[in-house]
Amino acid sequence: MIAASTIEEVGVELTRQAAIVIPKDYSDGIKAMLKTEENELSKFVLKAMVENWEAAEADRRAMCADTGLPRFYVKAGNEARIEGGFVALEKGLRRAVARATTEVPLRPNRVHPLSRADHNNNVGIRAPEIEYSFEPDADWVDVTTVHKGGLFGTDYRMLFPGDGLDGIKKFYLDVLVQFGRRGLACQPAIIGIGLGGSKDTAMTIGKQASCLRVVGDRNPDPKIAALEDELKVLGNSIGMGPMGFVGTSMVVDCHIEVAHTHTGGMPMSVHAFCLSSRRAVARLHADGMVEYRNDPAWFTPYHRREGVE
Amino acid sequence: MKEIRLRTPVQPEDLQKLEAGMVVYLHGPLYTGREGLYRRVLDEGLKPPVDLASISNVNFHCSPAAAVRPDGSYDVGAVTATASFRFSKWMNRWFDVSGCRMVIGKGGMSEEDYRNHFVPKGAVYLTTVGYGTGALLGRGIKRVRAVHWLEELGIAQAMWVFEVENFGPFLVDGDLKGNSLFEIENRKVNAKLTDVYAGLKEPALRRYGETTSRKDEVI
Numbered sequence: 001m002i003a004a005s006t007i008e009e010v011g012v013e014l015t016r017q018a019a020i021v022i023p024k025d026y027s028d029g030i031k032a033m034l035k036t037e038e039n040e041l042s043k044f045v046l047k048a049m050v051e052n053w054e055a056a057e058a059d060r061r062a063m064c065a066d067t068g069l070p071r072f073y074v075k076a077g078n079e080a081r082i083e084g085g086f087v088a089l090e091k092g093l094r095r096a097v098a099r100a101t102t103e104v105p106l107r108p109n110r111v112h113p114l115s116r117a118d119h120n121n122n123v124g125i126r127a128p129e130i131e132y133s134f135e136p137d138a139d140w141v142d143v144t145t146v147h148k149g150g151l152f153g154t155d156y157r158m159l160f161p162g163d164g165l166d167g168i169k170k171f172y173l174d175v176l177v178q179f180g181r182r183g184l185a186c187q188p189a190i191i192g193i194g195l196g197g198s199k200d201t202a203m204t205i206g207k208q209a210s211c212l213r214v215v216g217d218r219n220p221d222p223k224i225a226a227l228e229d230e231l232k233v234l235g236n237s238i239g240m241g242p243m244g245f246v247g248t249s250m251v252v253d254c255h256i257e258v259a260h261t262h263t264g265g266m267p268m269s270v271h272a273f274c275l276s277s278r279r280a281v282a283r284l285h286a287d288g289m290v291e292y293r294n295d296p297a298w299f300t301p302y303h304r305r306e307g308v309e
Numbered sequence: 310m311k312e313i314r315l316r317t318p319v320q321p322e323d324l325q326k327l328e329a330g331m332v333v334y335l336h337g338p339l340y341t342g343r344e345g346l347y348r349r350v351l352d353e354g355l356k357p358p359v360d361l362a363s364i365s366n367v368n369f370h371c372s373p374a375a376a377v378r379p380d381g382s383y384d385v386g387a388v389t390a391t392a393s394f395r396f397s398k399w400m401n402r403w404f405d406v407s408g409c410r411m412v413i414g415k416g417g418m419s420e421e422d423y424r425n426h427f428v429p430k431g432a433v434y435l436t437t438v439g440y441g442t443g444a445l446l447g448r449g450i451k452r453v454r455a456v457h458w459l460e461e462l463g464i465a466q467a468m469w470v471f472e473v474e475n476f477g478p479f480l481v482d483g484d485l486k487g488n489s490l491f492e493i494e495n496r497k498v499n500a501k502l503t504d505v506y507a508g509l510k511e512p513a514l515r516r517y518g519e520t521t522s523r524k525d526e527v528i
Contacts, residue, residue, distance in 0.1 A: 019374075041330065041480075041494070044310055048438045048445070048478055056387070056444035064441030065374040065389035105376035105386050108464050118463040151392065163512040170509045177502065182416040182491045184392065186440045239501040242439070243416075245494045276441045 001081045002141055002284045004088040010282050010290055011096025014145040015070055016104050017292070018280040019062040022053040024294055025214035026190065026277045029252040033188055042247030046188075049242075049275050064276035067106040068147035070097050070122055071129040073212060073298060077138025080286065090130055093143075098123045106147075131204075133303055139286040144296040146211045146279045153185035153272030156203055161266055165227075168195070168268060169234060175270040176235050176250060183243030186274030188252040190215060191235060194269040197259030205257040206269035211279060212298035215253040220304070228254045242275070257299065260306075317473075318366045319411045324433050327481045329490040333435055334477035338454065338470060339367035339413075343391060345466030347399040349458070350406060358457035362408035364470055370396060370414030372465035373450075374443070383453045385471075387443030390415035393434070397422045404430040413479060415440055420492045423483035434483030436490075442478070449476035 027050070034046045056063035072093050082089050098121035101108055108120040110127045122128065155175045159167040172193065179185040192210025194202040218225040232254040241247020261267060283291045310332050315323050317337030327333070340361070349355045370393045374386040393414030400422065403409060412427075413435045427434060437446070452472040459467040482490045 040310060044332070045438055048442050052439065052442040052445045055448055059444060059448060061444050061447050062374045062387035064439075064443040065372065065387035065447070066391070066441065066443075067374050067387070102376045105374050105384055107372060107374040111463075118465065120464060157512075157516065158514060160513045163510075166509045167512045170506065170512065173506060173509075181495060181498075183440060184416060238498070238505050240498050243436075243494075244491060244498065246497050274441070275439050276443070 001083055002286065003288065004083045004092055006284060006288065006290065007082070007089050007092030007143070008095050008099075010143060010284060011072075011093045011145070012100045012103065014143060014280040014282055015096060015100035015106070015147075018145050018147050018278040019067050019100075019104050019106055020056050020060060021280070022056070022063060023214070023277060023279055025216060026252065027053055029215040030188060030275075033249040033252060037241060037247055037249045039241055039245060039247040041243070041245040042241035042249055045242040045245065046249060062104060062106065063278075065107055066149055067104075067109065068149045068278055069109060069127070070100075070106070070145060070147045071131070073131050073133070073144040073146065073208070073296065075133045075135055075142040075144075075298060077140050078134055078136050079139040080141045081139070082141065089141075093128060093130060094123050097121070097128050133298065135300060135302055141284045142281065142297070143284065144212065144279060144281045144298065148207075148211060148278070149186065149274060153179045153189065153274065154207075154270065155179075156199065156267070156269045158199070159266040159268050160264065163266065167266070169231070171268055172231055172270055173234070173238065176238060177240070179272065180238070180240045180250060181244040185272040186276070187242055187272060188249045189272035189274050190277060191231070191251050191254045192271040192273065193231070193254065193256045194271075195256060195258045196261035196267065198262070199267050201259045202267035202269045205259055207271045208298060209255040209257040210271040210273040211277075212296040213255045214295050217253075217255065219256055220301070224256050224258065228256050231256075317411075321410070321431055324410060324431065324485055327433055327484050329481050329484045329488040329493060331481045332477070333479045333481060334475055335367065335479070336474050336476065338365040338472055339369055340365055340471070341369045341371045341373070341467075341469040343370050343372065343396060343466060345462040346458070346468050347396060347403060349461070351399050351402050357407070358468060359455070361406075366408050366410040368403070368407065368409045368412050370412065373447075373469060375464055375469075377459070377464075383456065385450055385453060386447055388446040388450060389441045389443040390437040392416045394418055397426075401426040404432055411435065413437065417482035417489060417491045420487065420489040423489055424487040427483050428485060428487045431485065433481065433485060435479035436482045438478050438480060445478070446476060449473045
């Protein structure tokens with residue numbers, strides 16, 4: 001049985017960690033780009049970001065003041081039991097966000113869309129979002145928090161089967177170029193692409209591809225993995241780097257997730273997880289142990305299953 | 310890259326030295342202000358909460374990740390700019406009302422804005438770097454002098470008056486010659502863009518923006 005109080009404490013700790021500590025896979029990816037980037041302005045930006053991550057960790061302050069929209073991805077083992085059930089889990093995570101907003105502090109970004117009223121705690125209607133997935137033969141619960149910005153860098157388009165790879169590549173370039181200018185996408189970014197499903201599925205899996213897979217990870221389907229490699233290279237050959245300056249550092253990695261879709265269509269979404277890629281993961285075991293780790297491991301073979309059973 | 314350190318309020322002779330692409334660090338007082346402040350002062354005609362010109366002539370398009378402690382003091386963590394292009398419609402009047410001569414923000418404004426609004430008022434634009442050197446900028450804030458309209462506008466939109474030291478890095482985007490670093494770089498990127506798209510065929514269903522007129526169909 002996982003204690004309800006553990007969930008709130010872990011929620012606060014994950015939120016703090018995500019806001020302050022850049023994930024290692026991402027910072028390693030940027031440091032590798034620093035070695036190949038030749039443009040002086042682009043290099044200057046990447047170096048400043050590396051210094052900023054060091055300052056954030058040393059001072060224990062958020063790496064970026066736009067601390068994004070805190071949200072959670074919960075993967076529950078089929079045998080997991082939570083004290084008070086999932087209602088208690090949701091209550092714990094909402095409390096955690098409210099507490100962390102003052103304790104870290106985070107910027108109270110969440111406002112009502114029309115009145116613009118701010119509760120000053122990042123909690124509100126459907127905030128924080130909590131998404132679920134399940135895993136067989138397990139009694140743990142994985143909680144991942146992601147604090148993504150969200151004004152720029154994302155787009156959706158309905159493509160058609162006949163548009164093929166050209167259509168995918170063209171839309172991908174469109175998104176990178178339109179939001180790369182002036183660095184609105186805060187690139188170099190982990191670019192996530194959602195292909196297929198219905199419109200909302202395409203958006204959801206594209207966002208998860210950018211936020212829940214680590215730099216260097218490849219889709220287990222070799223054809224999709226090859227496309228990930230190809231699109232990463234393509235994005236870095238636009239000639240645009242950080243802040244829209246001339247450069248070769250645009251895409252630190254590209255991840256593609258697919259879902260079976262309507263026979264007549266090919267919906268596609270593109271998402272950019274930015275220079276302050278905020279994510280943190282913990283596994284809550286049944287015996288009370290909490291294990292923090294780097295990789296959300298959201299896309300398990302079970303999660304990507306294709307057959308009936 | 311050329312680097313320069315300036316005291317605030319900024320002096321006209323210092324601004325003359327700035328060229329697009331230079332690295333800048335600031336020392337002294339400055340204030341935050343964005344749509345909340347502009348709306349109240351410029352659209353609703355309210356009197357500014359303080360005599361702005363007496364504080365500083367540097368306006369930062371920012372909202373800090375900050376909290377008010379139970380004792381009423383402020384905990385300022387990270388500080389990052391917000392995208393400035395949204396505020397361009399207010400800038401001309403803002404320069405008149407506030408005496409502002411340096412705007413700091415994210416992503417700059419258009420070269421046209423610089424030439425029409427900034428240069429005639431002797432004002433420059435600095436962009437933050439990254440984006441989000443929030444921790445480095447947070448380090449540069451030595452003191453919160455005051456927070457105005459906190460109740461009315463909330464933490465994110467309130468007018469924060471900061472005392473800063475070694476505050477940066479920033480890059481000059483809009484200089485007094487009317488140059489924009491972003492647009493200079495844009496033009497270089499654009500020169501290669503046709504090659505990047507070469508050979509990719511158009512999708513079957515087009516979108517608005519890809520047609521030449523809103524009267525056209527997207528199919």
